[in-house]
Amino acid sequence: MSASTSEIFEILRYKELLRNLVTRDIKVRYKRSVLGFFWVMLNPLLMMLVMSMVFSSLFKVTTPNYTSYLLSGIIFWNFFSQSTSTSVVSLISNSGLIKKIYIPKAIFPLSVVLSAVVNFFFSLVPLFFIIYMTGTPLGSHVYLLPVILVLVAVFSFGIALILSTLTVFFHDTIYIYDVLLMIWMYMTPIFYPESIIPQKFSFIIHLNPFYYYLSIFRGALYLDVSSVFEKLLYGFLFSLASLTVGWFCYSANKDKIVYHL
């Protein structure tokens, strides 16, 4: 335990590096494009446009404020999928550095998750714009927004630790996770309403951590979600579990990582 707590202090000591990694990520991502950083906001809007054209006739009747429902689902999912799928390669793509200099290695998946947080903040702009334009009334749980963001970021970091460590030993993780992520997306009520899931399959959704996060997120924004605090508790437990497993998985293997890069 002492070794893994000292690693946490090490990360704090390298906070300037963490800052620079996050800003690099954000600067480099859109550097060569004309619209640059606007893509962070444009991308979910365009996705929403396409999906709402495809699905609105299906779900519009059953789902009130379908555009807000859809966009909130998209940007929230984007945060998770971007942070975890980018972090899969975060250790192996920095192998040049890890092999040369001592750096607390967990800083790489952490920086990926944090830069996704920054992107997420920017994508809130079009979301609030759409909520405002469509006249969706804001909910009474807006104060939960920062809470749910912390929970989902911690959850993502735990997953990111597991994935990035696993990838060092098995490159296949990259491709396996791609598929898992797609299945996971379809199993989460992002573009379809929860109500269309048949009763006998509803246990699947209750096993899905992301279902709780997304419900709370929508509940914080505008939707009246039933038993928010119960969901919050589940969300908290999932985040804790993910962080614990992730940190354990990383700590147990961190000295072996260099040998396999």
Next chain:
Amino acid sequence: MIEINDVCVRYRLAKEKPKTLQEYLIDRLKGKRHDYEDFWALRDLNIGVRKDETFGIVGRNGAGKSTLLKVIAGVLRPTSGRVSVHGKIAPLIELGAGFDPELTGAENIYLNASILGLSRSEIKERFPSIVDFSELNEFIYSPLKSYSSGMVARLGFSIATEVDPDILIIDEILSVGDKQFVTKCNERMRLFREKGTTMLLVSHNLVEIAEICSTVLWMDHGGAKMCGEPKTVIDEYVKSLT
């Protein structure tokens, strides 16, 4: 300053390494064991480096020189033995690592110096002298991808040395840049020596090693073959090569 006691480093080279997760799981289910071949990159190495020493390491390829540097830098945890290092270490990173080609030279200074563990204010303070020493003045706000390799190397050297480390690790460099810059680098290395900075140097340039080092270690098959006064060690090493 650096104390290495009975250090061993073992690389496990799997004879039949399972390449993928599926293969691994299938092999596990079949109860197949993997044969490993152990390669000892360092065996029972004992060395001590005093402060203000310039410590040269020579040896043939595969003798364990780079592994030793990695152990000292804290990158590799040895399989057994004890390593204690006191002071801030700055390795001269080889070309490319730690730099991002899309970022400007200035942004790369911040990135690279923070990799070496500097705080923001420390980097700000040293920024002008880094730029000055690298002679990149008018290019410092251009993206790194537009630099020549000599320019990148100059920037790397400037950052690593401006960090003011207690221990400087140099793995085969000083062949970069034009003659004038090499002279400047050597001048700076001399300053470091006078200031009492510990330096670890791996090089195949025996003339250079003999000239600047105060102690030389000759490594062979992961162990210390000979350690001591530069001229004696290098003479013996050269004899063994012929």
